[in-house]
Amino acid sequence: MRHGTVYGGTEQLHPRLVRERNFSTVGLGRRGLDPQEVRHFLHRVAHELATLRQEVARLHDENTRIKRALRDWQSAQARRRTP
Template sequence: MNRDDGTLPARLHPSLVRDHQFPTVGFGRRGFARREVRRFLLRLALELASLHREVTRLTEENTRLKRLLRDRRSAQANRPPC
Protein backbone atom coordinates (compact mmCIF):
# COMPACT_ATOMS: atom_id res chain seq x y z
CA MET A 1 0.00 0.00 0.00
CA ASN A 2 1.39 3.40 -0.95
CA ARG A 3 1.42 6.45 1.25
CA ASP A 4 -0.23 9.65 0.08
CA ASP A 5 3.16 10.90 -1.15
CA GLY A 6 3.60 7.81 -3.36
CA THR A 7 6.31 6.15 -1.25
CA LEU A 8 5.98 2.71 0.24
CA PRO A 9 5.62 2.49 4.02
CA ALA A 10 8.35 0.87 6.08
CA ARG A 11 8.10 -2.92 6.28
CA LEU A 12 5.86 -4.17 9.01
CA HIS A 13 7.66 -5.40 12.07
CA PRO A 14 6.01 -7.71 14.61
CA SER A 15 6.17 -4.99 17.25
CA LEU A 16 4.30 -2.60 14.93
CA VAL A 17 1.51 -5.14 14.50
CA ARG A 18 1.44 -5.98 18.20
CA ASP A 19 1.41 -2.33 19.32
CA HIS A 20 -0.82 -0.85 16.61
CA GLN A 21 -3.60 1.34 18.01
CA PHE A 22 -6.76 1.78 15.95
CA PRO A 23 -8.67 5.01 16.37
CA THR A 24 -12.09 4.71 17.96
CA VAL A 25 -15.21 5.89 16.21
CA GLY A 26 -16.92 9.15 17.02
CA PHE A 27 -18.84 10.18 20.12
CA GLY A 28 -21.83 8.02 20.97
CA ARG A 29 -20.60 5.01 18.98
CA ARG A 30 -18.58 2.02 20.07
CA GLY A 31 -15.70 0.21 18.43
CA PHE A 32 -12.95 1.05 16.00
CA ALA A 33 -12.94 3.03 12.79
CA ARG A 34 -13.76 0.25 10.32
CA ARG A 35 -11.86 1.91 7.46
CA GLU A 36 -8.64 2.14 9.52
CA VAL A 37 -8.89 -1.50 10.54
CA ARG A 38 -9.42 -2.59 6.93
CA ARG A 39 -6.46 -0.48 5.73
CA PHE A 40 -4.20 -1.99 8.35
CA LEU A 41 -5.36 -5.54 7.59
CA LEU A 42 -4.79 -4.97 3.87
CA ARG A 43 -1.28 -3.71 4.57
CA LEU A 44 -0.63 -6.70 6.80
CA ALA A 45 -1.93 -9.11 4.13
CA LEU A 46 0.27 -7.52 1.46
CA GLU A 47 3.32 -7.74 3.69
CA LEU A 48 2.62 -11.38 4.53
CA ALA A 49 2.17 -12.22 0.85
CA SER A 50 5.49 -10.56 0.08
CA LEU A 51 7.22 -12.49 2.86
CA HIS A 52 5.71 -15.77 1.68
CA ARG A 53 6.97 -15.13 -1.86
CA GLU A 54 10.44 -14.36 -0.49
CA VAL A 55 10.48 -17.53 1.63
CA THR A 56 9.45 -19.58 -1.41
CA ARG A 57 12.14 -17.96 -3.55
CA LEU A 58 14.83 -18.54 -0.93
CA THR A 59 13.73 -22.14 -0.39
CA GLU A 60 13.98 -22.80 -4.12
CA GLU A 61 17.38 -21.12 -4.27
CA ASN A 62 18.58 -23.18 -1.31
CA THR A 63 17.41 -26.40 -2.98
CA ARG A 64 19.13 -25.43 -6.23
CA LEU A 65 22.41 -24.65 -4.47
CA LYS A 66 22.32 -27.87 -2.44
CA ARG A 67 21.74 -29.85 -5.64
CA LEU A 68 24.61 -28.04 -7.36
CA LEU A 69 26.95 -28.73 -4.44
CA ARG A 70 25.92 -32.40 -4.31
CA ASP A 71 26.48 -32.78 -8.07
CA ARG A 72 29.91 -31.13 -7.87
CA ARG A 73 30.98 -33.35 -4.96
CA SER A 74 29.74 -36.41 -6.80
CA ALA A 75 31.62 -35.41 -9.97
CA GLN A 76 34.84 -34.92 -7.97
CA ALA A 77 34.43 -38.25 -6.20
CA ASN A 78 34.02 -40.03 -9.54
CA ARG A 79 37.14 -38.44 -11.08
CA PRO A 80 40.06 -40.75 -11.67
CA PRO A 81 43.06 -39.92 -9.45
CA CYS A 82 45.73 -37.78 -11.07
Protein backbone atom coordinates in the same frame (compact mmCIF):
# COMPACT_ATOMS: atom_id res chain seq x y z
CA MET B 1 -2.59 -20.92 20.20
CA ARG B 2 -0.59 -23.31 18.04
CA HIS B 3 2.00 -22.02 15.56
CA GLY B 4 0.47 -21.36 12.13
CA THR B 5 -3.13 -21.05 13.25
CA VAL B 6 -5.48 -18.08 13.24
CA TYR B 7 -7.13 -17.19 16.53
CA GLY B 8 -7.03 -20.79 17.70
CA GLY B 9 -8.46 -22.04 14.38
CA THR B 10 -6.96 -24.76 12.24
CA GLU B 11 -6.20 -22.75 9.09
CA GLN B 12 -2.72 -21.32 8.51
CA LEU B 13 -2.48 -17.56 8.46
CA HIS B 14 -2.97 -16.54 4.84
CA PRO B 15 -3.30 -13.08 3.26
CA ARG B 16 -6.91 -13.87 2.28
CA LEU B 17 -7.79 -14.68 5.90
CA VAL B 18 -6.32 -11.38 7.06
CA ARG B 19 -8.15 -9.38 4.39
CA GLU B 20 -11.47 -11.07 5.14
CA ARG B 21 -11.19 -10.89 8.97
CA ASN B 22 -14.22 -9.12 10.48
CA PHE B 23 -14.40 -7.60 13.94
CA SER B 24 -17.47 -7.34 16.14
CA THR B 25 -19.04 -3.96 16.65
CA VAL B 26 -18.87 -2.58 20.16
CA GLY B 27 -21.83 -0.88 21.79
CA LEU B 28 -24.06 1.70 20.17
CA GLY B 29 -22.97 4.51 17.88
CA ARG B 30 -19.31 5.07 17.03
CA ARG B 31 -17.66 3.34 19.95
CA GLY B 32 -14.67 1.10 19.39
CA LEU B 33 -12.23 1.12 16.49
CA ASP B 34 -12.65 2.91 13.18
CA PRO B 35 -13.67 0.10 10.76
CA GLN B 36 -11.91 1.77 7.80
CA GLU B 37 -8.70 2.09 9.74
CA VAL B 38 -8.87 -1.57 10.80
CA ARG B 39 -9.59 -2.65 7.20
CA HIS B 40 -6.70 -0.53 5.87
CA PHE B 41 -4.35 -2.05 8.43
CA LEU B 42 -5.48 -5.60 7.62
CA HIS B 43 -4.80 -4.98 3.93
CA ARG B 44 -1.31 -3.75 4.79
CA VAL B 45 -0.69 -6.85 6.91
CA ALA B 46 -2.03 -9.12 4.17
CA HIS B 47 0.22 -7.45 1.59
CA GLU B 48 3.26 -7.88 3.83
CA LEU B 49 2.33 -11.52 4.49
CA ALA B 50 1.96 -12.20 0.77
CA THR B 51 5.35 -10.59 0.10
CA LEU B 52 6.98 -12.69 2.81
CA ARG B 53 5.39 -15.90 1.50
CA GLN B 54 6.77 -15.13 -1.97
CA GLU B 55 10.22 -14.51 -0.50
CA VAL B 56 10.10 -17.78 1.46
CA ALA B 57 9.14 -19.66 -1.72
CA ARG B 58 11.96 -17.97 -3.65
CA LEU B 59 14.48 -18.81 -0.93
CA HIS B 60 13.24 -22.42 -0.80
CA ASP B 61 13.79 -22.74 -4.55
CA GLU B 62 17.24 -21.18 -4.27
CA ASN B 63 18.13 -23.49 -1.39
CA THR B 64 17.06 -26.51 -3.44
CA ARG B 65 19.12 -25.32 -6.41
CA ILE B 66 22.23 -24.75 -4.27
CA LYS B 67 21.92 -28.15 -2.57
CA ARG B 68 21.58 -29.83 -5.97
CA ALA B 69 24.65 -27.97 -7.28
CA LEU B 70 26.64 -28.96 -4.19
CA ARG B 71 25.66 -32.64 -4.56
CA ASP B 72 26.65 -32.54 -8.24
CA TRP B 73 29.98 -30.93 -7.38
CA GLN B 74 30.63 -33.48 -4.61
CA SER B 75 29.84 -36.34 -7.00
CA ALA B 76 32.20 -34.90 -9.60
CA GLN B 77 34.97 -34.58 -6.99
CA ALA B 78 34.41 -38.16 -5.82
CA ARG B 79 34.66 -39.43 -9.43
CA ARG B 80 37.96 -37.58 -9.93
CA ARG B 81 39.46 -39.23 -6.84
CA THR B 82 38.40 -42.73 -7.87
CA PRO B 83 41.07 -44.39 -10.09
